[in-house]
Amino acid sequence: MKNYQTFLLALVGLFMTTRLMAQIEDKKGIIEKGAELVKVQDGFSFTEGPAVSRVGDVYFTDQPNNRILHWNAISGEISVFKEYAGRSNGMYFKLDGTLISCADEENQLWAIDAKGNETVLVKNFRGKKLNGPNDVWVRPKGGMYFTDPLYVRPYWEGIRGNELEQDGEHVYFLSEDGSEFFRVAEDLVKPNGIIGTPDGKYLYVADIGDSKTYRYEIREDGYLINKELFCEMGSDGMTIDNRGNIYLTGDGVTVFSPKGEKIAHIPVPAKWTANVTFAALDRKTLFITAMDAVYTIKMKVRGVW
Template structure:
């Protein structure tokens, strides 16, 4: 089923706050494009170069949607979706998703079937997996706050079986371990360019923390940046190691040294973002009911499925 974009403007002028000259050098188009505006609460954008599309979640409507890069059409990718939140693409080009409703991390295989990658820890159900990233060694890392079980809006209301809200690692052999257990509600996460560090959002804590990665363990966890506009949600890195973060007023961009260098302000609360497009320099942004796109001079960090850029 193809969904038609409603009558809202398809582009608006990009409202930027350049706080440091370093941001001015990477800002691109003077406008942002609205690719779709018919959602209820959109999340989890993941760009597939093989399919030339953006997959994203419409959580309360229990569906995954697909924006086609060639035609511009938006269609239903899967419904019901299991109240999927975060998505990513693994090294083999498969979709890995956080199913809040099913309280699982699942992978969509080439034939469309789904494989459950994680659902329980020591016999207890996960809370509601939220966001996910894949490392080049094949391990999968995800966060597990309770948003999908606190009400029936984004999942199914239920009690927590696991004490606390943790960050997890799924080893290439499928073993599930807790790698960080001192969060209020962990949310977005992203690896540094060399994957020696992991950035993790603590949404109620209103900050991003940065850990050193030591094999299958996380060390440290100092605050990398505080949020000055509501709370952080999803995060991504570009190819210079800058951190791009979803906030209540738009997208904030941080230099690798932690300095907030600029903002892209949008009319709605931003939930998540990802880089994509043929050159990796198109920033896709989910914001409440809409998906926005902004073309930059910077490109996203190389993904596990991509050959290193020259």
């Protein structure tokens, strides 16, 4: 009886894997042939903010449990990197190894060193708290862009219903030395996911509140110009590969070419896929955060850093 149950469970697992693989769309051959979506670990509350280090390890957040976790790309093991993590959400590594975090417990932007010690980079804008920094991208020349939508959190004190701290939901730029801090996009409904090109010329911002993603040109001084519609889809988190393809999340992972053409879709067995990045030393492992679990899938293309 036990052997039969084991066989039955294996058969069900094979069926689910086959069905999932059959649903994968890949028009341009960006996914490794025969690759399967692998659940690395579950048991979290809500995973977010995957950021890849120089050696290919991924740091991601379990926001409701207020911690940052570390996935070792070689061993595959996951350990706790930082407790009391400011309810960190989106994150991104600077070239010097500093981890930038959208710490929305107090609506701040943090810099976290290798030992887990944090420094507050941004506390407010024009004397008022931010709505809740959500996702961040560090440009190659220094300085960073982050989105500031409003998602009312149960752990906030003194929040008055859905009232905005700022006069809208915007995108901000902070210079490398911290001396300049200003808005760069003020006409979006609810900006969320954000990623830039490795040459620092273009920035993609997902307006999840309007189901659209836009592309901007980045000026030397940090300001954005020449906004254009990239695709009719919003996103929670985003990443980019070495071909310039853009990866959006929500219903699994949807991939668009640099021209805005949908070229792939990776279904994920979760109600919501929050974020995505390229991991491992060769940057050919797509690391996905989705609800209570994290997943990986092997790719032909590489991530850029």
